[in-house]
Amino acid sequence: MGNCAIDWAAINADPRFRELHRRKSGFLGLLMIVSVGYYFLLPVGAAWFPELFRIRVAGAVNVGLLFALSEFVVAWGVAALYTRRANRDFDRLAEEIRGEIAGRMARGAVP
Amino acid sequence: MKRALARLLPALLAAGAASAAWAQSRAAVPEQHRWLTFAVFTAIIALTMFVTYVAARRVRTPADFYTAGGGLSGLQNGWAIAGDYLSAASFLGVAGLISLWGYDGFMYSVGWLVAYISVLLVIAEPCRNIGKYTLSDLLAYRNDPKLARVFGALSVITVSTFYLVAQMVGGGMLVKTLIGIDYEISVVAVGSLMLAYVIFGGMVATTWVQIIKAVLLVAASLLMVVLVWRDYGFFGGFLDSVVGDARVQQRVAAILGDGAAGLAPAELGQRFLEPGLLFRSPLDQISLGVALVFGTAGLPHILMRFFTVPTARAARSSVVWAMAIIGGFYLLTLFLGLGAALKVGAPAIMDIDGGGNMAAPLLAQALGGGPESLLGNFMLAFVAAVAFATIVAVVAGLVLAAASAIAHDLYVGVVRDGQASTETQVRAARVATVAFGVVAIVLGIAAKGQNVAHLVALAFAVAASANFPCLFMTLFWRRCNTAGIVAGMLVGTLAAIGLVLVSPNMTYPKAVKAAAQQVLDEAPQRLRAIETALAAADFERVEQAKKERAALGRAVARARDELERYRHVDTSLVGLEAPLFELRNPGLLSLPLGFLALIVASLLYRDPRAEAMWDEVYVRQNTGALLASAARLQGGNGRSEKRF
Numbered sequence: 079m080g081n082c083a084i085d086w087a088a089i090n091a092d093p094r095f096r097e098l099h100r101r102k103s104g105f106l107g108l109l110m111i112v113s114v115g116y117y118f119l120l121p122v123g124a125a126w127f128p129e130l131f132r133i134r135v136a137g138a139v140n141v142g143l144l145f146a147l148s149e150f151v152v153a154w155g156v157a158a159l160y161t162r163r164a165n166r167d168f169d170r171l172a173e174e175i176r177g178e179i180a181g182r183m184a185r186g187a188v189p
Numbered sequence: 190m191k192r193a194l195a196r197l198l199p200a201l202l203a204a205g206a207a208s209a210a211w212a213q214s215r216a217a218v219p220e221q222h223r224w225l226t227f228a229v230f231t232a233i234i235a236l237t238m239f240v241t242y243v244a245a246r247r248v249r250t251p252a253d254f255y256t257a258g259g260g261l262s263g264l265q266n267g268w269a270i271a272g273d274y275l276s277a278a279s280f281l282g283v284a285g286l287i288s289l290w291g292y293d294g295f296m297y298s299v300g301w302l303v304a305y306i307s308v309l310l311v312i313a314e315p316c317r318n319i320g321k322y323t324l325s326d327l328l329a330y331r332n333d334p335k336l337a338r339v340f341g342a343l344s345v346i347t348v349s350t351f352y353l354v355a356q357m358v359g360g361g362m363l364v365k366t367l368i369g370i371d372y373e374i375s376v377v378a379v380g381s382l383m384l385a386y387v388i389f390g391g392m393v394a395t396t397w398v399q400i401i402k403a404v405l406l407v408a409a410s411l412l413m414v415v416l417v418w419r420d421y422g423f424f425g426g427f428l429d430s431v432v433g434d435a436r437v438q439q440r441v442a443a444i445l446g447d448g449a450a451g452l453a454p455a456e457l458g459q460r461f462l463e464p465g466l467l468f469r470s471p472l473d474q475i476s477l478g479v480a481l482v483f484g485t486a487g488l489p490h491i492l493m494r495f496f497t498v499p500t501a502r503a504a505r506s507s508v509v510w511a512m513a514i515i516g517g518f519y520l521l522t523l524f525l526g527l528g529a530a531l532k533v534g535a536p537a538i539m540d541i542d543g544g545g546n547m548a549a550p551l552l553a554q555a556l557g558g559g560p561e562s563l564l565g566n567f568m569l570a571f572v573a574a575v576a577f578a579t580i581v582a583v584v585a586g587l588v589l590a591a592a593s594a595i596a597h598d599l600y601v602g603v604v605r606d607g608q609a610s611t612e613t614q615v616r617a618a619r620v621a622t623v624a625f626g627v628v629a630i631v632l633g634i635a636a637k638g639q640n641v642a643h644l645v646a647l648a649f650a651v652a653a654s655a656n657f658p659c660l661f662m663t664l665f666w667r668r669c670n671t672a673g674i675v676a677g678m679l680v681g682t683l684a685a686i687g688l689v690l691v692s693p694n695m696t697y698p699k700a701v702k703a704a705a706q707q708v709l710d711e712a713p714q715r716l717r718a719i720e721t722a723l724a725a726a727d728f729e730r731v732e733q734a735k736k737e738r739a740a741l742g743r744a745v746a747r748a749r750d751e752l753e754r755y756r757h758v759d760t761s762l763v764g765l766e767a768p769l770f771e772l773r774n775p776g777l778l779s780l781p782l783g784f785l786a787l788i789v790a791s792l793l794y795r796d797p798r799a800e801a802m803w804d805e806v807y808v809r810q811n812t813g814a815l816l817a818s819a820a821r822l823q824g825g826n827g828r829s830e831k832r833f
Contacts, residue, residue: 086804098811106310114482117303121478124296124464125471132463138428142292142464149299150516156306157509169502172812179814 084182089175098171105163113156120149218368218573222566226368229567229574233405234382237578240397244390251614254391255322255593256496263503265400267510270494272399273586274301274485274511275406275518277359277579278645283519284552285545286467287526289440289535291460293467295523300478302516304485309508312486315664315810316495317504323590324489324656325598328663331802332671338602340678342594344655345489347682348648349591349625350632352488353584355644357633360580366542367550367573373634379577380630383585387592387622392497395585402578407514409575410521413549413568416556417528431527432458436534441466443535461530473772477646480776484649487656490590501813525549532556540736550576588626595621643694646774647685654779655681658787664810666791670799673791681783688775693768698755700767705748712745 089095123145124131131142218226248254261269279301286294320326325341357376364375386394421430431437438457442449444466449457460466468474485491495504529538529548532555541547553572557565596617601609609617659677662669689695719741722734760766772778809815 084805086808089808090804095808095811099807102811110307110310113303113306117300117482118475118478120296120299121468121471121474124293124468125474128464134459137425138432138459138462139425140459140462143295143428143462146292146295146299147520150302150520153303153306154512154516157309157512160310161505161509164505165502172501175808175812176814179808179812 084179089179089182092175092178094171094178095175098168098175101171102168105160109156109160113152116152117149120146218566218569219560222563222570223368225563225566226570226573229570230577233401233574233578237382237386237394237398237401237581240401241386241390241394244393244397247393248389248391249615250611251322251597251618253393254615254618255493255589255597257392257396259497259499261396261497261503263498263506264510265396266494266498266503266507267514268403269396269399269497270491270507270511271514271518272401272403272406272579272582273490273494274515275403275579276356276583276645277363277576278355279519280406280410280522280579281363281546281549281576282544283522284525284529284549285538285542285547287523288529288533288538288548288552289545290444290467291437291441291527291530292462292464294526296464296468296474298519298522300481301485302512302519304481305508305512305515307482307486308491309505309512311661311664312492313495313504313508314501314813316492317498317501318810318813319806320492320496322493322496322597323593324487324492324660325594325602328659328674329598329602331663331669331799331806332674332796333798334607335603336671337674338598340675341659342598344651344678344682345594345598346591346625348487348489348652348656349587349594350629351644351648351651352490353587353591353629354632354636355641355648356580356584356587357629358636358639358641360577360584361633361637363546363573363576363580366547367569367576372637376633377630379581379584380626380633382581383588384623384626386581386585387589387626388619391618392493392589395582395589396497398578398585399582402575402582403514405575406579407518407521409553409572410518410525410549413553413556413572414521414524414528417524417532417552420556421528421531427524427527428462430531431461434458434531436536437461437530440530440535470772472777473774476772476774476777478776479780480646480649480653480774482653483657483780484651484653484776487652487660488649489594489652489656490586493586493590493593525552528552584629588622588629591625592618592621595625643689643773646694647689650685650689650775650779651682653776654685654783655679658780658783662784662787662791664806667800667803667807668791669787670791670794670796672794672796673787676790677783677787680786681779684779684782685775688770688772688779690763691765691769692773692775693771694773695761695763695765695768697761697765697767698758699760701751702755705751708744708748709752712741715741 124142131140131145133141135141135144247258250258252258279298283294283298283301286297288294316327319330323341324345325338328337328341357379360379361372361375364370364378365372370378386398390397418427421427432455435454438454441457441460442452445452445457445460452460495507498504498507526548529552533548533551538545538548538551541551550569550572554560554565554569557568559565596614600617600621601607601614605613655678658681659674662677663674716738719734719738722730723738725731725734770778
């Protein structure tokens with residue numbers, strides 16, 4: 079395998095990679111818990127708090143309908159939030175680390 | 190009792206015979222307008238065939254066949270993901286559920302969009318960064334390559350088969366209901382078309398068929414919703430129309446039964462927009478949610494789509510596009526479903542299909558001017574053709590995923606030890622496609638008349654309980670290893686299937702017979718009530734009574750049929766008289782079991798390679814370093830090839 083020349087453990091320990099890991103995993107974990115938790119509020123609310131879902135807001139529109147529609151907004155919001163952060167921060171850090179790896183390969187590939 | 194039945198028989202036989210003849214020729218499109226349907230079907234099929242013809246010349250390497258060369262844009266892939274995901278079940282089924290059950294049907298549709306959050310956050314980018322053609326590529330990276338490939342491939346084939354049989358049976362039924370073509374012919378037609386796309390055009394043609402179909406589906410839905418809004422008003426006004434509609438109020442009264450007594454018509458209408466009409470078991474809903482939210486991230490045909498883009502960034506933007514399209518579509522289904530409840534009405538929808546699957550096509554017909562008009566039938570034909578294209582496109586994606594597991598993982602990866610020329614790999618992929626496609630057609634015909642509704646839920650449950658834990662842990666847990674993958678795959682799959690086998694999804698002859706006997710016992714009384722109505726002077730009342738008599742005739746015929754079929758059988762497929770496990774969706778229990786098995790087995794077993802490879806896997810899945818780019822993949826046997 080041509081990749082053996084790379085010391086992956088060293089890159090994993092590299093401060094820049096640690097920073098990418100720290101920022102990314104915390105952010106992803108938070109978004110995942112919030113969005114999945116928010117989703118399960120819908121069946122839980124419909125089953126155990128139907129009176130709440132029945133409250134009319136305007137005309138025939140009730141809380142339940144607005145809550146179901148808000149699920150779409152939250153899903154799209156999470157996607158937009160993550161994309162913005164990833165395009166701005168994560169891609170740049172990943173690019174730096176890729177450059178580092180390419181440099182190491184070039185040095186290690188001397189015949 | 191016997192005398193009552195003897196008196197009842199002649200009357201019912203007359204009604205039953207009439208309704209049987211009528212049921213056979215019964216289709217949503219009237220006979221004189223069938224040519225329209227065929228014309229629209231032909232136009233759409235011709236378009237996809239042209240795309241396949243163009244694509245066929247571009248498919249030379251395994252990368253072309255499996256991943257369309259890896260050079261798609263995020264926007265293209267986003268539409269293709271939507272095309273892969275929006276099956277006929279979601280288009281026709283969800284609109285139907287909303288048209289018959291209101292709010293609960295809409296609640297059901299939300300999970301299908303939320304599912305993409307876990308795809309976006311957890312799976313898409315790592316998949317692109319370290320995978321190549323298949324789900325097993327990711328598993329084989331750290332773990333014993335052969336074992337991981339064998340178990341990964343088996344799971345992919347299991348999930349694809351469940352999903353595929355459901356699509357085939359649904360497709361056959363759909364075409365039969367819409368235009369009256371025989372079930373077997375429809376299944377063979379769907380299968381042959383799909384095989385033509387995949388064999389000749391590989392992922393290139395499959396992708397374009399999915400894009401075309403998704404665009405047509407969204408365009409048709411949007412047009413129908415705009416027409417619904419024109420008739421009934423936009424959001425607030427539209428909902429007021431729903432609440433005030435007499436047929437909606439009658440429908441709610443029929444569902445609630447005795448519970449409807451004392452409710453004003455407006456209150457009944459309002460109940461249609463409140464939870465509680467369809468779902469009685471909240472735990473089942475939550476369990477289905479678990480299977481959807483985590484299962485989508487383990488569906489092999491969806492994962493495979495992330496290998497068709499060049500970078501992690503493009504994979505990310507594919508999911509975002511897909512979420513925009515899929516979410517927008519499910520928002521439209523709210524108006525399609527409620528629009529059908531207004532314009533067509535629940536009785537007419539259930540008259541053609543009890544599950545409501547024909548709500549959207551019937552709405553199209555009504556919006557165009559009704560069953561007698563040319564425009565109405567043209568619109569129905571268009572929606573029918575889109576639904577047909579939907580099934581073919583979803584099936585093509587599934588067959589491609591299963592064929593890649595057979596050819597790339599089992600044959601090239603395990604049997605040939607990763608050593609195979611470009612030509613051999615492409616040939617193996619085509620042979621696997623034909624083999625699996627033929628199996629799919631045979632299974633589709635064999636499953637005629639079976640209740641396959643639970644098969645899609647089962648596919649999601651296996652994907653959530655076996656594939657998702659294995660993918661997630663191998664990507665994010667240092668200690669995960671081969672033993673964990675094998676245990677997770679086995680326990681997750683078996684738990685999901687086993688729990689469904691002992692769940693209420695199966696047929697329990699004792700309960701069926703009891704219900705059938707009850708229908709027969711109540712029939713004389715109902716017939717008397719109908720006969721009283723037939724004597725009435727009111728024309729509408731008499732027409733209604735005639736319909737009821739025909740329906741009663743069908744119900745009695747079905748009940749006799751069932752009593753006869755299960756005469757000597759008292760237990761379900763696995764020998765039970767009643768369900769052992771009360772949930773219809775196993776996800777809530779089988780997903781934790783899959784994770785638990787994976788963790789325990791990983792901790793009990795030491796695999797130095799899996800641990801040594803961790804740093805490389807983790808760095809590469811996060812950064813995309815050494816990503817075999819589209820250009821490198823084109824070369825076929827690059828350096829990265831030998832790893833597998």
